[in-house]
Amino acid sequence: MTVDTSSAGDAGVGAGAGQHAVAAAIAAGEAVLSRRFGSAITLVSPEGLEGSGPATVVRARVVSSSFALPRTLVIKHYPDPPEPGEADPFAQEAVSYQLFTALSPDERMCPELLAHDGRHRVLVIEDLGRAPTLQDKLVSRDSRAAERALLSWARSLGRLHASTASREADFNALLRRLGGPVRNQDAGVADLTAEVPPMLADLLDVVVSEPVHDRVAQAVAQARSASFRAFSPVDLSPDNNLVTGSGVRFLDFERGRVRTALVDAAYLRLPFASCDDALALPAGMSEAMIAAWRAEVVSVWPSFADDEELAAQLTISELLMVWLITRETLPKLDLSRHATPVSREAALVTWWRELAKHAGYARLTDIAEHAQRVAAALGARLGPHADLAFYPAFR
Template sequence: MTVDTSSAGDAGVRAEAGELALAAAVAAGEAVLSRRFGSSITLVQPEHLEGSGPATVVRARVVSSSFALPRTLVVKHYPDPAVPGRADPFAQEAVSYQLFTALAPDERMCPELLAHDGRDRVLVIEDLGRAPTLQDKLTARDSRAAERALLSWARSLGRLHAGTAGREADFHALLRRLGGPGRIEDPDLAAETTEVPRMLSGLLGVTVSDPVRERVATAVAQARSAAFGAFSPVELSPDNNLVTGSGVRFLDFERGRVRTALIDAAYLRLPFAFWPDALALPAGMSEAMIAAWRAEVVSVWPSFADDAELADQLTVSELLLVWRITRRVLPTLDLTRHATPLSREAALVTWWRELAKHAGYARHTDVAEHAARVAAALGARLGPHADLAFYPAFR
């Protein structure tokens, strides 16, 4: 009898590679700390922290030293070199933390950067401990705690925007110092105006009118505009946010950049829509989150004090957000069977229905009618139960 040991062998190789990556991250962290403080610093008891990006992330304890370092810290090591001509996640994250470290502690909304080095491609940041993530709050069974966490997230997002408004030149100057591009552009924006109409026509039989195409073009121009520019983590998913005693803190800036804050604000209407596990929130929750965000930014952007102006701007951004989700998700869906309430099929139907509702409120009649047609076409294929379920905290 032949025994298949390939799985065990592959697991052993992965484990060994993981140990080597962990050791490399610790060594890089010790090196940059030693250079930063001018004396040898040793890190012990390394703990690998899961992450979805290219970095090896490690929590480690600092051996007693004469420096005012915390007892534990987090090392993020990017072992792969930058690819010329492409965005560099190490540079974007390092510059993001540098931008925040220059702010007052109550304006940072993220861990403090303790040291970084472009040669070793490593960052050492403050350890915020074992605080729950926003995802933990949404998947638990405490609706009050989840509501408080969402409002804290919205306030933190507003404070992040207000604290970094008008800092685009600073961000790009820091990025160039680390060898990054002069500007970070979204290469997919141009495709939004051409690919989605073909998808909607070919897969759903819904034609996109010229007025709606013009609305999308306006949304793309808004996304490219420097108006309301502020820092964005870009990766707005609940597993990238820690719920601490001082409020929600953002993690993972590997795609961090300066862009119009209205792109992020659209996520207050369709929270975490690009996250694969995104679910629905109860009535009124998004409106409360928008109010919390607006309270933080209105001193920087006074026009947002006008309800009609804010609704108009948010609807334009929401249209682009739904458009982009459709471009990414629609070709992957199974439109031949009924959707379950936890599926991406149900999520897409819900996002289009929400867009129709909000566009109606903002008197964007052409968008509202188009969104209602798309939602109806999706619902006709996906069945009567294509309503997205609430997060467990709100069931």
Template sequence: MTVDTFDEAQDARADSPDEPGHSVEAAVAAGETVLAGRFGAPIALVEPELLEGSGPATVVRARIVSSPFGLPRTLVIKRYPPAVPGVPDPFAQEAVSYQLFTALSAEDRMCPELLAHHGPSRVLVVEDLGHAPTLRDKLYGSEARAAERSLLSWARSLGRMHATTASREADFDALLRRLGGPVKERMGWAQTTGLACERLPGRLEETLGVSASGAVRSVAAAAWERSCSSAYRAFSPVDLSPDNNLVTSGGVRFLDFERGRVRNALIDAAQLRVPFGSCDGALALPAGMSDAMIAAWRAEVSGIWPALADNDVFSAHLLDHQLVLVWVRTWEILGDRREPAAALVTWWRDLADYAGRGGAEALAEYAGDVSAALDKRFGPGLSLPLYPAFR
């Protein structure tokens, strides 16, 4: 089936959005058509199951009736609505992310395999990893050991993802360009972090009465510059929420690349120290867990980035990105007028602790003052609770 006949088939299958089951049926129809175009023969899908997701796509699991092409028994179809002008396209980001990983060997592929896709119809068909639990399931379960093993597996998988994509930025950009996506996505991150690092001290002084010295502002500006540098760049899913990670027998596998891009990998590594800090509803991990996760991540990337094997160099980089993550999240939360509650108190308290260990005395004092002021205003006695598995 040619691209032209694919488009004709899609037009012929279009039905009214008011029809019951429209989204599921349309996704299955699109999946059948894109598979036929990819493999050159009809492939019937049955028993569709709508899967929950936080993104804009309709996500459906379906079973293949029969196939001569060695395809898995079930697969997942993602059908996206039209792109919104002026907004990064989640279909393009995800399609290119899967293409990047599908070109790797199976052992280096930290996600489902891309089986077929079609840009004009905004459809992806990917391997179904089954009903494996998510990392969130483990963290909200009742077995601490199982949660600990899953977190370490997640950190190793994240490190391997970074190590195997560290030299693939040009490939990612080329693929994204073919789908019409904005290649220089990094500018958005640079602008957001730059704005936060420059203006957050003023907002905190206004809100909490805590002023930042020139030394603290200089440390934040330098951390921002290093987070935007060309060093240590690799692919990132960006959305590292625990429910986007499946705990399989072969290790943790990442799902949902709707914001996937190449950026400084240490921004992701900082979330091992500020667990899932970019996600709403993040909780805390027990003492020592973050250090163990960081060691697992570091073991995977030190071969590709030998400088990170030096403890002083690595600690300085990690503190930089911890600062950036905490400042950006604080800027976002205060800007949305959400109650910071225990999360910000804990993150700033931890930043003060790690800054003190790293000899950044001015930053340690400032972070401690911010944490205390937040606790005084919204507490007192606030502390982020542990994930249920560790209580």
């Protein structure tokens, strides 16, 4: 979710959402707040906030309330129920906010949930204001500010994991209460990974060896494991994080769930790799981010104090991430022309090269050799400049 910084009022509403959708969100927000506090509460000056998900997101000002409500609030309204059998983004987000609102303020890495209602499918949350997003910092020209924001993001992610490491049962119980299905969303990962070897053979003439097949199976087992599980926002896009005076705060939990924290930690090595416009970070930045994350979680998972153990665990998770991104991305790429430094083609080459480097450091030779072969095959087709460009802050 990114904030539409156009002026408040009708002009702002038009930018982020239709007038009817905004009016419906305001009405739902007033209804749930009035029921929550036992007296009519009026919201005015709606401002549509831009979002990529199914919710209408609106900032509004509270008028003449006798309650200790903030001056402004954010309303997230999900007007349409999910298709039968599909995950409900309203339920996922409501339960995620409930989980964090039950924690102490210093453990809460997100806005506070003030009210919610399953019948109206609406959330009312704390407004963190017009703080810049992590994406804003990355596209600025201030490398020091971008570095500080990335380290704060990594620390906040670690705190999020540490504070929710034993809360999976709570999360599932809350989800059932809202009618959301509790299911193992990692169950189909093995089937997805099985699609990659024939793809690599057909498109890149790279054969996956038996030891690498075994490593991928190990990565799938790790993803399904009961070890190192904690809450994850899942969508770790930089525009879903506000850089506040209290540190980075996570915004969107429409896909929030409990999974192994190692998946999120692998994103510290390949930052924002699931984003179509992901770019690169300078040497040493990822290692500093991992150190910041580890400092927050090592008291919960002491085995991560061992450098070799953490490196091996992260590399296995990174293998799965690159594997699944390759499955999603490779068939869509144009392998017949040279890649530009800001293309998805250059990104995929870079991530395979990074995997080879990290696997080498972790002495996982079979992964390193395979990743080098894939990167070389991609580079041969995409040209000598298939290196992902840095984010503007680091150019």
